Amino acid sequence: MRGLKQLTVMNFKLYLREPIATFFTLAFPPLLVLLFGAMYGNDPSQLYGGYGTMDITMSAYTALILGTIGLLGVPITTSGYREQGVLRRFRATPMRPLTYIVADLLTNLVMTLLGMIILIGVGWALYKVRFEGQVLSVFVAVVFSGLTMFSIGYLIASLAPGARTAQVIGMVIFYPMMFLSGASIPLEVMPEGVRRIADFLPLTHVVTLLRGLWFGEGWGEHLTEVVVLGGILVVGAGLAARFFRWE
């Protein structure tokens, strides 16, 4: 794994130099907090089991960050690097493919955590948002959900013929899911029909798992989510590894 540290640090710097990607990962979720916080506040509500709107959006927006990175960031960057010949240049060095993938995953996870910290910081400062779970448990769930979303992203990049197509596929999958999964608007306010569709969306399971663990539920209460997301991870990563192209 020689070069792993340097590549991860470099990826991280390059990520921060992309204004659009950085905006959607770091700034967009806190802006949603400002917007929806101003509209709904954070008073405890029966609808959300006694939690306020801002309490439950913390885990939801974390899922939103994971979706943004996994379904937009990963496919756009990866297929772009392939199309431009960046991957070809890396392949001409002794660096192993696994090093490249691990560095990319680490970068995206660190960006997710950074986004979460800013999000929770804003939520805490403005609305004293509640957290009743275990930090380690939520951390593991974020990493697990992240790997699932990223594996879908790599699969898109592997199957799409070019960078433009990868971007379009990512958007077509992500944007409906962003609104229908509870990642941006709580499912509790959605009509019954939407909620039934939501069950079939991977991101919905991320939202449910993270919210449960956030408020102290155990993994045992979320076996459905673990199985669904674990299945997507295994199949997604397997297919991505099978179809990944360096050029």
Added chain:
Amino acid sequence: MTVVIEVVGLRKIYSDVVAVDDVSFEVRKGEIFGMVGPNGAGKTTTIECIEGLRQPDNGRVNLFGVDPGQTRSAIAERIGIQLQDSSLPTRIRVGEAMSLFGSFYARQADSGELLERLGLIEKRSASFSNLSGGQKQRLFIALALINQPEVVFFDELTTGLDPQARRAMWDLVRQIRDEGRTVFLTTHFMEEAERLCDRVLILDDGKIVALDTPEALISSLEMEKRIVLTLPGAPEKLPLSDLPQVDRIERSGDRIVVYGHGERFAGPVITALEHAGIDFLDLRTEQPNLDDVFLALTGRDMRE
């Protein structure tokens, strides 16, 4: 002479197009070995099979005595590669690219010194996307040298460079050879091959047309040499037709073209003119070059 690259019966087929067809040759340690031919001749396919980036369909490749396709990581430590089509992340800076790529290798060159040599030291904090075509090309050369490679591969090294930058690049390649490294390059500029390479392999349509030193290739043609002169007010009868080196003379007004052969051809012609007291202007000799070799061997003009 130690052989560092050995290619035997190399064959590569893309769907139903034979890109490389039964190609065999050896590259010796410390030489500049050039592969020339028109676009689509199979140069890049051949070089990438040797680099271990592509698998041959038939035949075998030996680099340092091992199959580069099987042991890529170990081979990659000892070679430097400049690819024909590749890129870097747009926002990476020159200095960052050097230290990143350096970190992939066990052995590293001094990146500051390399940038200095390639005239990029001023550009150390410039983003890749802000570099000119020539600067990008030089950066890729610096990256190819970052691990102090024993063999360096340049695929279309000077394509897209202006003539001055091209010449500077030739000097650099010679320096690299003089440091004891072996250089394997491809080009579709015959002049580049002729001026730069110790040995030249001419590839056309996936097959080897010729392989030798540029001088041997040119002299093997036994083509006529030409001297072009302007002789204002010269007599009708010139004292040149009797010279054994001279084959024939063409004349149109003051302008005279003398066709001949032999190692020393210009000398006797000039001497004979001076003896006869004939003033000449604009003397120019025209030697056959690798373009003529290509034309003679394939029946096609390289530049078409």
